[in-house]
Amino acid sequence: MAIWLEQASADFETQFSAFLTTKREVSEDVNTVVRSIIEDVRARGDAALHDYSLRFDKVDLAAVGMQVTEAEIDQAFAAVEPGVVEALTLAAERIERHHARQMPKDDIYEDAIGVGLGSRWTAVEAVGLYVPGGTASYPSSVLMNAVPARVAGVERLVMVCPASGGAINPAVLVAARIAGVSEIYRIGGAQAVAALAYGTETIKPVYKIVGPGNAYVAAAKRQVFGTVGIDMIAGPSEVLVIADAENDPDWLAADLLAQAEHDAGAQSILITTDRALGEAVEQAVERQLKTLSRAETAAASWRDFGAIILVESLAASLPLANRIAAEHLELAVADPDALLPGIRNAGAIFIGRHTPEVIGDYVGGSNHVLPTARSARFSSGLSVLDFVKRTSILRLGPDQLNALGPAAITLAHSEGLDAHARSVSIRLNRGR
Amino acid sequence: MAIWLEQASADFETQFSAFLTTKREVSEDVNTVVRSIIEDVRARGDAALHDYSLRFDKVDLAAVGMQVTEAEIDQAFAAVEPGVVEALTLAAERIERHHARQMPKDDIYEDAIGVGLGSRWTAVEAVGLYVPGGTASYPSSVLMNAVPARVAGVERLVMVCPASGGAINPAVLVAARIAGVSEIYRIGGAQAVAALAYGTETIKPVYKIVGPGNAYVAAAKRQVFGTVGIDMIAGPSEVLVIADAENDPDWLAADLLAQAEHDAGAQSILITTDRALGEAVEQAVERQLKTLSRAETAAASWRDFGAIILVESLAASLPLANRIAAEHLELAVADPDALLPGIRNAGAIFIGRHTPEVIGDYVGGSNHVLPTARSARFSSGLSVLDFVKRTSILRLGPDQLNALGPAAITLAHSEGLDAHARSVSIRLNRGR
Numbered sequence: 001m002a003i004w005l006e007q008a009s010a011d012f013e014t015q016f017s018a019f020l021t022t023k024r025e026v027s028e029d030v031n032t033v034v035r036s037i038i039e040d041v042r043a044r045g046d047a048a049l050h051d052y053s054l055r056f057d058k059v060d061l062a063a064v065g066m067q068v069t070e071a072e073i074d075q076a077f078a079a080v081e082p083g084v085v086e087a088l089t090l091a092a093e094r095i096e097r098h099h100a101r102q103m104p105k106d107d108i109y110e111d112a113i114g115v116g117l118g119s120r121w122t123a124v125e126a127v128g129l130y131v132p133g134g135t136a137s138y139p140s141s142v143l144m145n146a147v148p149a150r151v152a153g154v155e156r157l158v159m160v161c162p163a164s165g166g167a168i169n170p171a172v173l174v175a176a177r178i179a180g181v182s183e184i185y186r187i188g189g190a191q192a193v194a195a196l197a198y199g200t201e202t203i204k205p206v207y208k209i210v211g212p213g214n215a216y217v218a219a220a221k222r223q224v225f226g227t228v229g230i231d232m233i234a235g236p237s238e239v240l241v242i243a244d245a246e247n248d249p250d251w252l253a254a255d256l257l258a259q260a261e262h263d264a265g266a267q268s269i270l271i272t273t274d275r276a277l278g279e280a281v282e283q284a285v286e287r288q289l290k291t292l293s294r295a296e297t298a299a300a301s302w303r304d305f306g307a308i309i310l311v312e313s314l315a316a317s318l319p320l321a322n323r324i325a326a327e328h329l330e331l332a333v334a335d336p337d338a339l340l341p342g343i344r345n346a347g348a349i350f351i352g353r354h355t356p357e358v359i360g361d362y363v364g365g366s367n368h369v370l371p372t373a374r375s376a377r378f379s380s381g382l383s384v385l386d387f388v389k390r391t392s393i394l395r396l397g398p399d400q401l402n403a404l405g406p407a408a409i410t411l412a413h414s415e416g417l418d419a420h421a422r423s424v425s426i427r428l429n430r431g432r
Numbered sequence: 433m434a435i436w437l438e439q440a441s442a443d444f445e446t447q448f449s450a451f452l453t454t455k456r457e458v459s460e461d462v463n464t465v466v467r468s469i470i471e472d473v474r475a476r477g478d479a480a481l482h483d484y485s486l487r488f489d490k491v492d493l494a495a496v497g498m499q500v501t502e503a504e505i506d507q508a509f510a511a512v513e514p515g516v517v518e519a520l521t522l523a524a525e526r527i528e529r530h531h532a533r534q535m536p537k538d539d540i541y542e543d544a545i546g547v548g549l550g551s552r553w554t555a556v557e558a559v560g561l562y563v564p565g566g567t568a569s570y571p572s573s574v575l576m577n578a579v580p581a582r583v584a585g586v587e588r589l590v591m592v593c594p595a596s597g598g599a600i601n602p603a604v605l606v607a608a609r610i611a612g613v614s615e616i617y618r619i620g621g622a623q624a625v626a627a628l629a630y631g632t633e634t635i636k637p638v639y640k641i642v643g644p645g646n647a648y649v650a651a652a653k654r655q656v657f658g659t660v661g662i663d664m665i666a667g668p669s670e671v672l673v674i675a676d677a678e679n680d681p682d683w684l685a686a687d688l689l690a691q692a693e694h695d696a697g698a699q700s701i702l703i704t705t706d707r708a709l710g711e712a713v714e715q716a717v718e719r720q721l722k723t724l725s726r727a728e729t730a731a732a733s734w735r736d737f738g739a740i741i742l743v744e745s746l747a748a749s750l751p752l753a754n755r756i757a758a759e760h761l762e763l764a765v766a767d768p769d770a771l772l773p774g775i776r777n778a779g780a781i782f783i784g785r786h787t788p789e790v791i792g793d794y795v796g797g798s799n800h801v802l803p804t805a806r807s808a809r810f811s812s813g814l815s816v817l818d819f820v821k822r823t824s825i826l827r828l829g830p831d832q833l834n835a836l837g838p839a840a841i842t843l844a845h846s847e848g849l850d851a852h853a854r855s856v857s858i859r860l861n862r863g864r
Contacts, residue, residue, distance in 0.1 A: 116783065
């Protein structure tokens with residue numbers, strides 16, 4: 001039921017271009033509501049948080065407390081199956097080990113004329129982590145956001161998560177402790193973002209806010225951007241599978257559905273050289289859909305946005321893949337290394353038939369927060385770099401100033417900036 | 433006439449907090465106008481660009497051509513003083529050499545159990561560079577934005593610059609050629625941003641847009657964000673000078689005014705341990721203002737936002753500096769290395785009495801596009817990293833999938849994602 005596109009057909013380019021620009025998200029305009037919530041939290045602080053939690057989450061924070069206690073986290077550990085705790089621990093260790101390699105190094109040096117130059121990296125002091133409530137409350141996302149922050153050296157890592165009826169998914173609390181989250185508050189929505197950005201009596205403000213959320217959370221993040229930093233605004237998930245003829249259609253169908261079950265706006269695309277495989281995958285998708293608990297979501301995604309693209313050669317798939325710029329790209333081919341150098345735009349690449357994208361969602365070690373909606377053309381997945389910042393260093397003595405000063409004065413004058421010129425010339429004793 | 437704050441006074445914390453949150457920008461709400469301009473450019477392409485250029489820049493693009501020709505750039509070289517061309521060349525070489533060190537390296541490796549992991553960096557293919565017209569049309573900014581993009585390996589670097597009456601500052605064209613800009617278009621404003629993001633008949637779209645601009649340009653960048661990447665939205669400039677008693681007040685006054693002359697919203701702050709020095713700097717500022725061509729702007733900035741903060745010790749300046757998180761921080765003290773480790777939040781640090789910030793504006797080699805408005809708490813200056821993106825790599829064989837698969841299945845089930853679990857289990861022959 002997915003759309004079929006054939007590279008050999010005369011109108012392929014027209015169809016593919018249209019396919020690329022298909023919108024998969026209804027953009028709700030919630031800006032006005034969000035603006036008033038943020039203003040209210042800035043004005044009334046904790047009192048506003050209490051009101052919104054009562055209204056939206058049916059939680060009386062005065063009764064249950066805003067901050068989640070250590071005892072509650074202990075209880076969560078007791079409530080979660082030991083196998084899940086073990087799996088989360090394994091995942092956290094692998095994520096930590098991989099992300100530790102991303103820590104950038106300071107580079108302080110002297111150039112040929114003795115000018116000291118450099119880049120110094122420091123961690124963002126305090127970071128807020130938004131975790132959605134309800135069915136989208138994923139412990140794996142807590143790890144993917146929190147572990148890189150800890151690796152970067154963030155001292156204060158503040159999690160917010162709405163608690164419908166007072167409860168937070170215990171696996172989320174377990175993941176938060178494993179990942180080293182410092183504080184957890186039982187709040188959500190735009191009001192939680194406002195509290196993180198501006199602070200309240202109970203919550204000290206942070207400098208950056210990361211993590212996924214609904215339209216209200218996304219709008220709130222955009223609005224507080226500038227006051228604090230934010231991560232990317234994630235859209236619905238995508239997978240692109242490039243496959244040769246030698247694949248088990250059931251394996252690929254499962255991979256396509258793993259993406260589709262996330263969200264009705266998710267997108268699963270198969271590019272193959274083999275029409276028979278494409279047809280077999282399509283049949284397997286229909287078959288597997290029947291036994292899926294989230295069949296309705298997955299079916300809607302596959303029906304509305306799924307695609308099978310038939311290409312004339314694997315090499316011909318590369319320019320298409322680069323234009324699609326998928327969040328996740330699987331290379332289910334005999335010789336993936338032949339394709340790898342030709343892939344330029346992708347959030348993450350999963351190489352070979354035994355690397356389903358799902359491994360990257362959980363235990364591969366790489367991050368599952370990746371650029372969606374073709375933004376891999378210009379942006380990267382979450383990493384340690386998102387939690388550090390670089391300060392430039394410049395150091396001149398009188399000799400270096402004598403060497404470089406005249407050019408600076410020339411440029412300052414040419415830009416009409418007298419005080420700029422004077423700030424150098426005065427040190428060269430060329431007049432005040 | 434700047435504000436004085438004294439750490440020894442009882443209400444210092446209150447005053448300093450208020451000072452920190454002073455707004456220095458009038459935020460014009462131009463979103464509605466900008467939205468309609470963007471929609472018009474998307475709908476009508478070049479025709480819309482022609483209309484807006486005629487209306488806003490008084491330029492008939494049909495007569496002078498949208499794209500700047502090589503011959504025009506040749507003419508610009510002839511029109512600019514040779515000393516300026518030389519200074520721009522020197523600056524470009526130093527910027528290139530420094531930024532080449534920022535190029536991140538791929539990291540592809542195998543972990544202990546044989547899982548292939550890695551990060552692969554690739555350049556953004558096409559980047560747009562906005563250059564303002566009029567008095568804010570700075571050739572140095574062209575270098576600071578374009579050179580890092582070329583170092584990163586960006587193939588297509590497209591500059592836009594409005595030409596009031598048809599003319600672009602020739603020094604800007606010279607800088608563009610020196611920096612290796614590939615195409616230059618005589619357009620500006622929100623319409624230029626729209627053309628870069630969505631393309632027109634003449635201009636192919638880019639994937640990322642960088643460079644400063646007025647409120648319309650900033651609003652347009654925010655609105656096209658997502659379709660393309662953008663750099664930070666820069667606010668008015670700031671300098672913080674930390675000074676001991678042993679300074680020439682005239683040197684520091686020149687540095688403070690170099691910042692103030694940029695914009696009435698710019699901010700210049702002196703922190704000193706020595707009241708007499710503070711007073712002498714204040715007098716020197718008043719004296720120097722008299723001979724400045726941009727005296728009105730500089731005086732307004734100093735009057736409205738300038739500050740002298742008297743502290744009890746140099747060490748006591750550090751927490752204040754970290755809260756101010758200045759774009760530019762000068763350490764005009766005898767032993768700057770004693771302060772350096774304590775500085776956490778700053779866009780760039782200028783070390784010692786012979787490193788005026790202005791050197792960094794032009795010829796130091798480091799980038800002058802730096803985080804303003806306290807955003808150095810969570811963000812960095814422009815670098816090669818802004819023009820590359822990272823793709824994650826994951827590669828498992830059957831053995832690695834057997835090792836990690838069960839934990840992934842456990843987590844998928846715990847998150848209620850059946851197809852995720854199946855995508856792994858089906859490969860482990862645990863059932864379909």
